[in-house]
Amino acid sequence: MIFLYLALPLAVAAVLPLVGKVSKKTLPDLLGNATMAFLLVYTATGAKSLLAGGPLVQRLDWFGETVNLQVALDGFGLFMLLAVQLVSLAVGLFSIDYMEHYGAKANYYALLLVMVAGMNGLILSTDLFNIYIFLEVAAVASYALVAYGLEHDELEASFKYLMLSVVASAAILVAVAVLFGMTGGLSFAAVAEGLKTLPARGVVAVCSALFLMGFGLKAALVPFHAWLPDAHPSAPAPISAVLSGLLIKVSGVYALTRIFFNIFGLTPALSQVLMWTAAVSVVVAAFLALGQKDIKRMLAYSSVSQVGYIVLGIGLGTPLGLAGGLFHLLNHALAKGLLFLNSGSVQQATGTRDLEEMGGLARRMPVTAGTSLVGALSVAGVPPLGGFWSKLLIIIALVQAGEGVLAVIAVLASVLTLWYYLILQRKAFFGKLNERWRDVREAPFWMAAATVVLALLVIGMGILFASVLRTWIQPAADVLTRGF
């Protein structure tokens, strides 16, 4: 019953504001997290076995009437659903304590669930226009969540994000309209079929460029990244974690990959464009991250850089490159989610995001410092954590495909990554304890628990990488190499 991924969060979101009238905190916490926990358990147990017989298409009837409620699930979709449910549950748990001082918790969980429903809907849809609609569902919820604190810079960041996101949506919508005009269909299969018989390479090139710009903006690839370092740090920490960990990947990377692989087919030219855009993102954003003083801004630039790695692997298009790119997507979702949550713990304890003012916090916040180290080392690609294996796969794939220059860039940029993460760790957690933070305490139970769970997952990804690769990543990569 894969329609649940969409219907359940929406239904719970719809009743949450009413529930909030009865119970301000406990019931919204419980309902929100129970929903996300249920979806995670369902993904890990039920949905996996559904796919045993190949890709799945489900059609729903509306009280006996045939309507076109069609959702589809394949290996790639299931893998993305797993990433979404994992990170959103951790974020939900973290929010129990963290969102206390923001108020209006019922409303917060409602928006979070709508955003999750939007991402799930996007993953399950089989049609270009559906992709656009669910992109907007997740985006509208995220605008409100970025501005949730209602302070001046949060509203400004949200507005900037909104404006650039609208440009992205417009580019995507134009491309969808042109494809519909040409082929007379909107479903992936119909458009792919229609394009086969049309002598319209120029039109496909224009549409590819529009999609690249639109989804590139959503994924914050350089040069379309300007909104992200404002929007992601301004949001409440759990929302930063969802935005950086999930949203840019689902509404940017996933949608782009689906369209380029399952509809257009990856041409050598397109592959080169994708890889070089990605390589520029990796390097430019890594340098920009080096110079940041604000812990969340540094993490945000790091996201731009790491999305570059993901697109580098996927853009290469070889089975190994795809596996590496997708594995890095999962690793980065977990590790960056963890790091943003930790930055929230630090900000709540000290009231600052400025790395210069921190120092020695490891003595007062050992759990936060320890889990943060795990996340940072994984993103930087230090063995034996997950990020090491995924970067290694991407680099080996680049070398195998004869892309030596890109492989060297990827290696050097990962040294840069390690460098700025060590700066972050040293300035925030190690060294002498700043006297101002003598009375700082470790994060409350649920916040610490959420980060510990994510840190264990990050370690698990590294140790069990072979079996993760076999059970989750390989089926996803297979869908992309086979096409539809």
Place this chain on the structure above:
Amino acid sequence: MILHLALLVGLVLFSVLAILARDLIKSAICLAAASLLLGIIFFRMGAPYAGVFEISVVAGLITVLFILTIALTKTEGDVRESKLVRMVFPLFFVIFALIDALVMKGLLAKIPMLESAARGGTFSDVLWRERTFDLVGQIAVILAGVFAVLALFRKRDPHD
């Protein structure tokens, strides 16, 4: 043909005016005029439902909302835009028009003619039977919008 061309030129003209107008009320009215023309174009091209929605919702309802909101807010001094911002739009517009003129004709020639009548039958058939999943998405967008308004216009409770 001449009428069609006049409608299209009017549409572009009013859209540009809506962006360039300094006065928000004038801007809103220009937008309404542009979408009225677009609605008429939809009618003439055999898409009556799109025309009805365009005129009633975009030209009518949304304009009323805009003008109401503008009337309810106070002007507190002019915000001066930098010259650069004022230059950017005309520049982009000219570039876009050039690309349009160069590329679109060639593109349109390649696009095969599709039958203009809806294949699935009536409007409600298409909406309810073929595009049902879109409706679920629409419901989600509306929910997101309502929650966003509730969140952004909430009063901060000192006890929270």
